[in-house]
Amino acid sequence: MSEFKYVYGPIPSRRLGSSLGISPIPKKACNYACVYCQLGITNLMTNTRQLFYPVEEILSECEAVFDLKTPLDVVTIVGEGEPALYLGLGALITGLKKITDKPIAVITNGALLSEPSLREELMNADIVLPSLDGHDEASFKKINRPHKALNYETVLRGLIDFAHEYRNKLWLEIMIVKGMNDSDEAIEAFKSLLTKIPHDKLYLNSPVRPPAKQGIGEADHKRMELIAQELGGIAIDYLSESAFHSDNKDDFEAILTLIRRHPMNQHELKAFLAGRQNANFTEIIAKLEECQSVEAIDYKGYRTYRLK
Ligand code: SF4
Structure with missing residues (x-):
């Protein structure tokens, strides 16, 4: 079987279970260059939403994958960068809803949620998982190293607006990076911010896979537990428990397909x-x-x- 271009997995996700990934963007197209990024350096830094690939082409590949009846829990639009940069996101979600009854999740850094059109496109998704790693402008810049057109106030406002408008499940994630957003002061700031962002779950993550920048560390276990308790969140455990999967029959090729995204x-x-x-x-x-x-x-x- 030839390698799929847009669809990969299912891969084990600690938050979503067995997740079939869809990547509608080129490798590492993103408006952030997070210090902890497990995909390495952002090689296509852009803040402009684009129709990188035709929606129909992605949907037709998804249909072929669904026909294989591989067991999965959720279909996740995530990709190798920031999927909200894909201009066809809304049409993709709507199209997927017609060809599968599995929940559709979107993992996003949330940078573009200030755009009303994007918020509208996401309304059809069953689960949206946005990130918020900075508790102020300085930590936002230090951790996420955003595109120069982005500023913290606007990004935060977009997330707050989206959280108030969205009717399905909103699972927020904070990546806790040692020495950058794990201080008592940062926790107090997050506590206050979280009261303004309605959410169904809060996940606290830490950089467990090799990060983009050397020397980036995770907060120790006790500190993570305390932060989780203070913020009412769930600390994500280190190792995945379920299994990786690929429909590619060649074992080595299958591994290459998986490690391209994960x-x-x-x-x-x-x-x-x-x-x-x-x-x-x-x-x-x-x-x-x-x-x-x-x-x-x-x-x-x-x-x-x-x-x-
Ligand atoms: S972690 Fe996500 S948002 Fe951050 S640089 Fe990597 S792909 Fe972009």
Whole structure:
């Protein structure tokens, strides 16, 4: 089977279960360059929404994937950057609702929620998961390193407006980065901000996979627990529990397809291969190590692989 261009997985998501990913944007097109980004450096920094690919082309690929009847919990528009930059987002969500009865989720950095047209397009999604990592302009700039056209006040206003208008599930996420937004002062600021943003769940994440910038760390476990308690959120555990999946029959090709969007560490790779009755773990790892397009990173005692 040829590799799909837009659809990948399902991959295990700690928030969503078994998630079939749809990427409607080119690799690493984003309006942020977050210090913790697991996809590496933003190579297409843009703040302009564009119709990168025809909606029909993405939908027709999705239809082919749904026909395979692979078990999944949710269809997630996420991609390899910021999916709200895709101008066809609303049409894509509407089209997906016609061809699947699975919930449609959108993971977004929330940077463009100040645009009423985008807020309108998202109304049809079942779950929207926006981020808010900065508690003020300075921390926003330091953590998210946004496009120069973006400022904290406008981004925050957009998120507040969206949270008041949206009728389905809104799951907010804060990435806690050690020394940047984990101080007592930051927690107090978040506490006050959260009272203005109606949300169904709050997830507190930490940079567990190799980040874009060296030296970026996660807050220690106790601190995360305390922050979660203070903000009424859920701290996301480190390792995924469910399994990665690919419909690509070639094990090595399947891994390349997955790590293009979602880095995998050696334990996840082992479990993935075992699930496909492939005992050649050592061989595959050696092939990955040699592959010019794969980057292997040692981080927190794990060897993690992602596509360059
Ligand atoms: S983490 Fe998300 S929002 Fe931040 S740079 Fe990476 S893709 Fe963009």
